[in-house]
Amino acid sequence: MPPVPVAFDSGGALALETRSLTKRFGRQIAVNAIDLAVPRGSVFGFLGPNGSGKTTSIRMFLGLVEATSGDISVLGERMPDRLRDVLPRVGALVEGPAFYPFLSGEDNLRRLDSADRNASARTRRDRVGSALDRVGLGAAAGKKAGAYSLGMKQRLGIANALLQPRELLVLDEPTNGLDPQGTREVRALVRSFAAEGTTVFVSSHLLAEVEQVCTHAAILSAGALVAQGSLDELRGAGERTLRVRTPDAGTAASVLARLGLEPSLPPTNGDHAEVTARLTGDSIDSAHTDAIVPALVASGVRVRGFRIDEPSLEDRFVALTGEGFDVVR
């Protein structure tokens, strides 16, 4: 038991907040003291390789799994104490959709809707119908869920999260199993939820997905939160890369070195060799970078291409987690 309850943001600026949230399974730490702050109205990407603790965290937010220690606040209410009042305002897709294979898509949604005490039986048919229409399953409503394709099940799972007007949508890997067209549709749906003012919390191991729809993101690695903030903040903390394409690679490198950079030479020399150098945020301001090309030209370097790559979220991700999107072993 935590000795003193931590005071949570009461102004309601955050849709979801955790303090030192930790979950242990036996000796293994699945989630390690994460402090998450999800602003209301944001589309928040919860990024991490498979096995980094995303789903366990989500299960704790929703009261399915009890935290070993730490505090959770969802929509300004403490969880899981206020679960009965909070969950009707939250729509969720947790670790993939799950349905009764012997019931139709429509009957599945009615069944899950009847589990919500606050859901009106009178409006059930209409709400189920409009949720199905919203995800494009209107035509397949009467088909048995067991006969649905993976993509249709995924959409049915999203429809289940839309049975009520929600203030927060928690979507765990919503594009899993979808083809590129389906992925685009889900992205469009997420944007439309956000446009309606719903906070959307999307977990994913696919960086591109997060980069395309999210306003904010947090990066989880082996159970620990390694970064969070707006997408610009996350990118901004990374490094920009300077690329000079030139046949005079050697000269270019020495010019760059004179300017205080640490150039790396390309493995092969040739007409289109590319010299790269990292621009660390503080040491190189824009006036300084403007001086690079004149300096190269003055030294007789034939500059055929000059580019500064903005830091990508992917670089940042790899730098923070020390790995690509592989399963943590």
Next chain:
Amino acid sequence: MSSGESSPTGRLAAGLGLLWSELAVLFRRRRTWAMLAAVALIPILLAVAVRLSSASLDPGEGPPFLDRVTQNGLFVSFTAMVVAIPLFLPLTIGVVAGDTIAGEASHGTLRYLLVAPAGRIRLLLVKFTGAAVFCAAAAVTLVVAGTLIGALLFPVGPVTLLSGDLISVPESFARSALVAAYVAVSLLGLSAIGLFISTLTSVPVGAMAATVVVSVVAQILDVLPQLAWLHPWLFSHHWLGFSGLISQPLDWSTFGENAVLQAGYVLVFFSLAYGRFASKDILS
């Protein structure tokens, strides 16, 4: 302030919604109908076998009441009950009760029910009620099928009871209904045990098998004379004790004892199920 949904009656109606949904799901499954059909088949097979065989039974030969079937078709359902109680009915209860929570867990729907939020104790109550309704459905199916096939294949008339008294046909229907009620109540304890076992696993077949094994073990213990002190406490002890309901005068004592015993089992195992389920991490 009080909208239709937050008023007491509105809340109650919304609370019952999950129960209706549970019953609808239970009785829309082909498996449930297959089991009820198999239950109905027991008196049918029994009656047909008796009708086709020429050999007449000596009184007391075969299962209880079997020797009376040829004289009065209304005895078919009693005989079938005696045949079905030790294994077949517990088997079907095991399937339904063992599936309650573990089945939802294996479908993955448990997490969605709880996130809805169904409420853990409410879900357990609804699940137990569903299993209890199935007990009643199975008992009624057996009695109705037995009465119908008995009336079809054998003469029907005033029934001679075990005590030698004669009762009218309508009264014998009332007695049959009482026997069905007795058997349904008898199976409640096992249903609660199945519910508890179901909260321990996400493998429904395991919970089903374990529940059936428990019922078999209880019946084995019940025939060991060395454990006579234990017998009155076994949930299966009164399973075949409905003869008081087909005697004249009607003897309610076993019915009462059995009901109290089953209520005790329900209380204990529902509490255990709640204790287990209330704080369980749902990882399925």
